[in-house]
Amino acid sequence: MLLGRIQVPPSVKRAAVFEVRVIVQHPMETGFRRDYEGRIIPLHIVQHLACTYGGREVFRVELGSGIAANPYFVFPVVASESGEMVVEWSDDRGESGSISAMVNVP
Amino acid sequence: MKRRAFLRLSTLTVAAGALPADAQEVRDIAPLIQAITHGATPEEGGIEIGLPPIAENGHSVPLTLKVASPMTQAHHVRAIHVIAERNPRPAVATFHLGPWSGRAEVATRMRLAGTQKVTVVAVLSGDRFRIARKEVVVESGACLDEGSL
Numbered sequence: 001m002l003l004g005r006i007q008v009p010p011s012v013k014r015a016a017v018f019e020v021r022v023i024v025q026h027p028m029e030t031g032f033r034r035d036y037e038g039r040i041i042p043l044h045i046v047q048h049l050a051c052t053y054g055g056r057e058v059f060r061v062e063l064g065s066g067i068a069a070n071p072y073f074v075f076p077v078v079a080s081e082s083g084e085m086v087v088e089w090s091d092d093r094g095e096s097g098s099i100s101a102m103v104n105v106p
Numbered sequence: 107m108k109r110r111a112f113l114r115l116s117t118l119t120v121a122a123g124a125l126p127a128d129a130q131e132v133r134d135i136a137p138l139i140q141a142i143t144h145g146a147t148p149e150e151g152g153i154e155i156g157l158p159p160i161a162e163n164g165h166s167v168p169l170t171l172k173v174a175s176p177m178t179q180a181h182h183v184r185a186i187h188v189i190a191e192r193n194p195r196p197a198v199a200t201f202h203l204g205p206w207s208g209r210a211e212v213a214t215r216m217r218l219a220g221t222q223k224v225t226v227v228a229v230l231s232g233d234r235f236r237i238a239r240k241e242v243v244v245e246s247g248a249c250l251d252e253g254s255l
Binding site: 017030032053056058059060061062063064065066067068069071072073074075076077078080 | 194
């Protein structure tokens with residue numbers, strides 16, 4: 001289970017645009033680095049990250065070794081109704097993680 | 107390991123280590139852009155690329171992208187592709203958005219293997235495309251051990 005954090009505003013006005021911030025704990029090894037004995041450190045990267053809001057996908061990113069370690073994303077979403085924001089991601093070794101937060105639209 | 111082989115390897119390693127990050131060749135990104143646009147020529151501009159003009163190192167460079175779009179059902183941005191021509195893997199990331207995003211904006215942190223032009227291609231609804239570029243001077247690339255990422 002990979003670790004991550006999500007940040008959403010506690011309450012948003014209906015139809016307003018709000019920002020979701022996500023950070024995933026991951027080394028994002030490029031596969032080009034070597035350890036102190038000269039051996040290649042194998043590739044290890046998060047490849048997919050997607051966010052659903054009330055069960056519907058609102059953001060998705062396909063990433064590679066060009067994204068810095070501990071991938072961080074900020075993206076906007078229109079507040080339609082109160083619902084759960086779920087972010088899920090997976091890496092090239094089949095490991096995955098998810099994190100969620102509740103969005104309140106009064 | 108044979109001594110000769112060891113010597114050859116060490117020379118190679120030293121040579122590679124001594125090369126500046128700029129020795130990383132510029133890759134031809136035209137095929138990548140072609141694959142996104144299916145051969146169509148993208149319009150220039152309409153994308154704001156937020157990258158520092160000078161990055162002290164290439165390990166983690168803040169990137170913000172803004173595409174001018176009303177983000178309605180009829181006219182919205184569907185995807186934003188980030189391409190770094192001097193990175194060993196130029197396809198950095200693809201963001202998927204839609205009318206539910208409200209604004210066509212994303213922010214992240216990217217790696218840069220040296221001073222280069224970052225190209226951004228936006229896919230708009232109705233199969234229209236936009237392209238923009240931004241030059242970033244990277245003082246020490248994300249060169250790590252081998253002058254590459």
